[in-house]
Amino acid sequence: MLKKLTEDQQAAIIEKATCEFAEKGYKGAGLSGIAKSAGVSVGVIYKYYKDKEELFQACVSKSIAYLDEVLSNAGQEGGDLPEMIRSLISQTQVACREHPEYFRMYHQITTEDDSEHAKHMAAIIEAPSAKAYKAVLKKAHEEGRIDGALDSSAGALFFDNLMMMLHYSYSCPYYAERMNIYCGKKLAGNKKRMEDQMVRFILNGLGYQE
Amino acid sequence: MLKKLTEDQQAAIIEKATCEFAEKGYKGAGLSGIAKSAGVSVGVIYKYYKDKEELFQACVSKSIAYLDEVLSNAGQEGGDLPEMIRSLISQTQVACREHPEYFRMYHQITTEDDSEHAKHMAAIIEAPSAKAYKAVLKKAHEEGRIDGALDSSAGALFFDNLMMMLHYSYSCPYYAERMNIYCGKKLAGNKKRMEDQMVRFILNGLGYQE
């Protein structure tokens, strides 16, 4: 079995496609542009992916796998809730720098208008972290470490909301500027301080007690 | 037929275009569909707007004006911080139900990939509420009512982040499903309880003291 498309080229297809989807959305992305920037012919993409949709799904899967890895790395470091949150935030910052396109693509996905498709995507993308966050918070809840009046699933949602906005702030131009507007370049650009602030806000929000 | 477009017709263009853009995204929206549902010809749209992009921007401006109005109404009701937050949240929920298209438009804007353009949009859209929120929090900060270790501008950002995610959850299919995944339909569908939970989380987060 011979292969003229090297693994690098195959990876380039996904990478460049992800960037294109992230930049222009699903409809706006063009196969010929993707092929060109990946340095391959249009036709060969169809050897690896049935159609545009399947290529898109492959990009999504790749990015989800990456995010899952980042999240599980952060989760496995053990420690108490504050440490876990701190770890999630700092790893997120790294991930956003390494692969901003993943988060931009993710943001594009959330603009999906087809309700059924949107549900499907949400289930794939959100369910794993929802489950993890809810479990952690439920435990802390039962241990009486967080505000008893706060539903742990709502708490998980608010926590994820803040995480998600952080992702966007580090990957999407609009949200990056928004962070600048709110915090000024000095604070916004100081990742360590932003991390501290966010950890504090979240722990406060959950009513966390050591 | 030689007559000028009435103001109603002009408004209809923006209104219908906003719905189309919100529903199908920038690329997915079609000028002929917009013209048809607005009851005008395709050609006349080009008399008022240079191209699709400019029409989109006009819709964006209209949406932003609406959102500003909602927010400033909510803000002007006076009262202390908890009341203001509660008011903002509940007004937002009403607005999201009445005009989800405006919030979806806002969401569309944030996908802008061109950095300069994104900055420009962010400056226009975010600055007013950033200023307002920061002022309120700064005052509370100075009065010692909120966590002294929390930068008031970061606090304003986190607060706005949570607000924004709430908007999305009530207007975009993806985020609606996401809220279901996190909280279950029962809690997610109970707006009053979600409001309570969010107010609590935010006040906690800010370390608010009466």
Place this chain on the structure above:
Amino acid sequence: MLKKLTEDQQAAIIEKATCEFAEKGYKGAGLSGIAKSAGVSVGVIYKYYKDKEELFQACVSKSIAYLDEVLSNAGQEGGDLPEMIRSLISQTQVACREHPEYFRMYHQITTEDDSEHAKHMAAIIEAPSAKAYKAVLKKAHEEGRIDGALDSSAGALFFDNLMMMLHYSYSCPYYAERMNIYCGKKLAGNKKRMEDQMVRFILNGLGYQE
């Protein structure tokens, strides 16, 4: 209602499309080629016809209408069977000269491989003449004017077979040459003599008695 496409241009679309389908078959025909040779843009064809298939059907309908007219003109001239046959043959010769593309397209249709579609086309194209021929022959049969041992529907089929081959011989290059090979250019080119020969063969074949 304004029209930039004149009736001539609309007719040109059908005419050139018919030629293209006749020349290259359904699959081989290209919309851009048709548009170009008709002097219109590709897009406008889709204003008049939903898709390639519908354009093709319009071409078929046009040619069937023409053939029906030719056949009914020939049929209405009255007279006995020999006269009718003679009339059909000579009118066919004229029709083949005026619109060879109709017959070539018709020949292309018969290569259709999709069984259901082929049935559909056959029903549309063949049924009218089948009915007419069978009626005439049945009457002649009942009057004892044609060979009693010959089923009138089989007789109609054989008659139509010969007619169809005559159409092809006057419109398709292959069949034209075939006629030359069989009869020589002198006889093949002498339409009057070919007509005489064919009338004689058919009347003989049916066992016609005055």
Place this chain on the structure above:
Amino acid sequence: MLKKLTEDQQAAIIEKATCEFAEKGYKGAGLSGIAKSAGVSVGVIYKYYKDKEELFQACVSKSIAYLDEVLSNAGQEGGDLPEMIRSLISQTQVACREHPEYFRMYHQITTEDDSEHAKHMAAIIEAPSAKAYKAVLKKAHEEGRIDGALDSSAGALFFDNLMMMLHYSYSCPYYAERMNIYCGKKLAGNKKRMEDQMVRFILNGLGYQE
């Protein structure tokens, strides 16, 4: 010719290609499908045939050879004209059932639009049977057994026309349906009766006298 492909494989290419061309037409047939069903690679086909067109021509030649064989077998059985005709028809029916693809290939050739090429093909394909039929009829003519007013070459053409339509009716879906439309499924499906009817029509047509 140096070759690694076995003769079986080479034959398979032609056989499978013929089926594909017959089934889907020239444009519709796909090289990769042919290669796959013949159990060879796409590339090797281009070692034996310059391009798709040349492969098609090779299939045509093979088909023609088969048809010639069938016809000459039928012709060589000797006997008088009625027997010869009956033999040709019944052998044709068998051949059409066994290898409808050959007849469909023949039908495909006749759609050739390029005049010079069409002439060339007609000369190759039609000349032998034309010569044979004309010779037989000329003899019968001279013996006074057939209608003196009928030119024997025209008679041969009409005879071949009827034969050809019979081939089509037994191998091409369109013509099969056409026969049903004319004769009904009962008669059309009864090969023996159709044979009788056709023999009768032809002998009548030629004015044959024993």
Place this chain on the structure above:
DNA sequence: GATGAATGAGCGTTCATTCAT
């Protein structure tokens, strides 16, 4: 000015052909 039919570049996709292995 308002109209909407016409335009044509560009889309996703296919497949005859090539060529590195």
Place this chain on the structure above:
DNA sequence: AATGAATGAACGCTCATTCAT
């Protein structure tokens, strides 16, 4: 010499934009 993955021109079709009316 055989392979089959890669190529890229060409397809049917769409839709933002133009312009004759």
